[in-house]
Structures are given as structure tokens and as C-alpha cells.
Amino acid sequence: MKNKVIKALLFGGICVKNDPVVIKGTKEGISIILDDSLEFDDLQKALYEKLKNSRNFFSGGNVRIQAKNRNLSNEEYEKLQKLFTDFGMNLQEASSPKTMIFPKPNKSRVLLLKKTIRSGQKIAYNGSVVILGDANPGSEIIAAGDILVMGTLRGMAHAGADGDSSAVVTAFRLKPTQLRIAGVIARPPEEREDGPLFPEIARLKNNVIVIEPL
């Protein structure tokens, strides 16, 4: 479980925020993640700068591009190919111009929020959600994937909202108003006032939501 989240954190593209081009080493070679929001020309420039600054560090390496939601045209693809060749790198052939490294795209997408989610606020995301803060009563977090609250979860959380029953809800302090995983709804027992002081994970087992220490 832990591994899964960490993986998603690394490759979900959340670290790309300030950097249009992120270069990562993977088992298969070098993976280059391209930002969605930039124009292709700017992206190409940024990539050129980056490769130039790294001198010949990547020379001879195998490269894969991860274009996220961008659809690269054949022309754009060839431009990148030429760029890599100039720096002595081999662009790996991909079946489609848009290389997807992970088979389940929405599960690997992660939304990272560094704030307290307050009453009346609703976070809905087609992927997993990580909150660096608390989720207060009256707030709603709805994710197609997993939910991880690095703080206290006091509001409502719905993981696997598209029907993924393998989705989990994890929190440093799990005190939700209500928990939902896929199509199952659960509320904490009335007498559970404070709850334990350690992280917990909620998941579906035999169509029942169970909570266990993490």
C-alpha cells in the first residue's frame, strides 16, 4: 500500500507544477514528463535548455516521453526525436505518440492539496487525492482513486467513486463523519468519541468497510 502511494506521488506529475520538463530515471531508462499547460514551442525550448545544461549526462540513454494529457502530433514527435538524437539519446518507439507508462491513468493521477479542507468545500478528482492538512466536518472529498489525509479526516470521504472497490481511505487520524468506498457507505459507531491516536486505513472487505491500523 505504502509503495503504491509513493509511486503515485513520484509519477503522478504533481512535482511538475513549477517545472515544464521533469527528467526521471526509471528501470527502462530515462523518463521525461512533459507539462500539459505549455505550448509545444515553449516546451521544446525548455527541454533543449535542460538537456544543454546537463551537458552529456544523458548521452547514450534510452528515453521515453510521458506526455500526460497532451496529444503529440507526428510532427511534434519527430521534432522531439531530432532533439534527443542531437544530444545522443535514443527515443524509444511507442505504439502511439502519447506514451502512457502506467496502465491505469486515473489511478496514477494525484491531486496534492496543501491546505485545510473546510466545511462546505468539496474536492472531487478523477484520480487519487492527498491532503497535507485536515479535512473538517462538512467537507467532502470524492476521488476515483485513493484518499490520503496527512492530518485529521473529520469530514466525508468517498474513495473509488467510479466503482473501484480496491480504493482505500487513509488518514493520520481517521475520524470521518462518513466513509464511502465504491458503492458502500459507512458511518463510525456513535460511541467512538476520540478514536485511536495512530494512522488508520479503511478498505472494503467482503463489501464491508473495515478500518485497520496502518
Add this chain to the structure above:
Amino acid sequence: MGEVIVITSGKGGVGKTTTTANLGTGFALYKQKRVVMLDADIGLRNLDVVMGLENRIVYDLVDAANGICRTKQALIKDKRFENLYLLPAAQTKDKTAVSPDQMKKICEELKEDFDYVLIDCPAGIEQGFKNAIAGADRAIIVTTPEVSAVRDADRIVGLLEAAGFEEPKLIINRLRPDMIKRGDMMDVDDMIDVLAIDLLGVVPEDEKIVISTNKGEPAVADETSKAGQAYRNIVRRLEGEDVPLITEEKTEAGFLEKLRQFFGLKAHTK
């Protein structure tokens, strides 16, 4: 065919939600009526918290209004009292999420099944207020003995009259007889004088209300609570019984107080 009553005030924080919770519980508990409490405060819902039913919400008023679920699916059965139901507001939407026409439709539907539909109105006089009164047959105005609350209540009386409500009724909340005695608080008569509407009851300030609100258990069910007693009396009056007003207690105490002072005795409360 039941009756739809809206509980409103204009000003916030005077006790609309507390009053709704206590009257609803009172009708169900002491009069065995089928009651649904409808929280019209979309975006700032509280009634579910006061009733301790927050964690049971799946569908809400907005879902019911927009046909995402049937109205009955959105109803939450109270965990303690038979015949008591809650239709919660949505928290992540705002007042524009439903229209007065949709509210009217829901009220008509609920009236078929319930003896009382109590609507907890949001503060203010904008869309939320208009939604809340749209489907109501009668109105109860809650105020506190403060100039600002009475001023807002007066504004509400005017708006209700313009909307065709005949004879809205008044509940004065959080009255402190000791302060009135000292002349530090508006008298009940002063307020009636200004508002010129029928008084349904006076609810004394009671710290048990704070406790019961935090616990999610309405004070009306607590036999030892003074505010609870006042709410029980209001329920009986709404049911047509003739119950003397608690204000008499105040004048009586005043009289005894004077006697004691006359004889130089120390005042003590029982």
C-alpha cells in the same frame, strides 16, 4: 394533509435551528405526530448537527429538488424518536441550488405523509428566505430580547405579510428574567408592543440548551430543562391547548423579590 410551518427570524443566531429541533422533537415525542424537519439553510446546514444525524446524510434537499433521488430517499429517520424525520440541506452548494417552485413541490409532497413539516429558515431575506417560505402555510418568528433582533423580526413580519402570510406567531428566545428585573433587557411587553403579533411562547436563557446542542439531543426531551419546558408548552399551544405563558413566572418573581426587599431578606432562587 399536514401543515407546513416555517421558522424564521431575519437575524442570525437567535435560535431558529434550536427552535426547529425542539418543536419537531416535541411534536413527535409528546403528541405522537409524524414530523419532518426540513433544513433550508443550504451551504450552512446545522439542523443535522443539532439533531446528531450528520453522519447519516447520503442525499439532501438539493438532490431531492433536482430529481437525483426521490424525496423519501433523502429523509433521515431520527435515531431516538419515532415519527421524526430530517430532510437535510446540502453543505457544498448554495441557496441558488433550489428554486421556490421546487421547494413548494417538496413541501406539497411531504404534507401528504406528515402531520407537520417544520422548515428551518436561513438568516437573511434573500433567496434562502424566499425558498424557505415558498411552500409554507404558517410562519413562526423567533427573536431575542435585543433591539437589533426585534428590528429584523419586524422586517420579517412585513415581508411575510407581503407574501400573504396571515398572523405569523412570535417566540421570544433567550430571555433572562434577572436582567429584565434590573431593567437591562427589553421586556416581553415592549417587544409585543413593537411587533404587534401573537406571542406563542417565551423561552428562558438556559445553559442546558448549549449542552444539548453540542450533544445533538434536543432540550425539549429533558424534563429538568427550563427551556425544554417552554418548548413543551409551545408545542401544546400549537396543538390548540390553552397553556398559560411562562412570563407570569417573571412577574411573580418580581413581586416576591419586592416583598423580600421590603423585609430586608436576601433574595434566593429555588
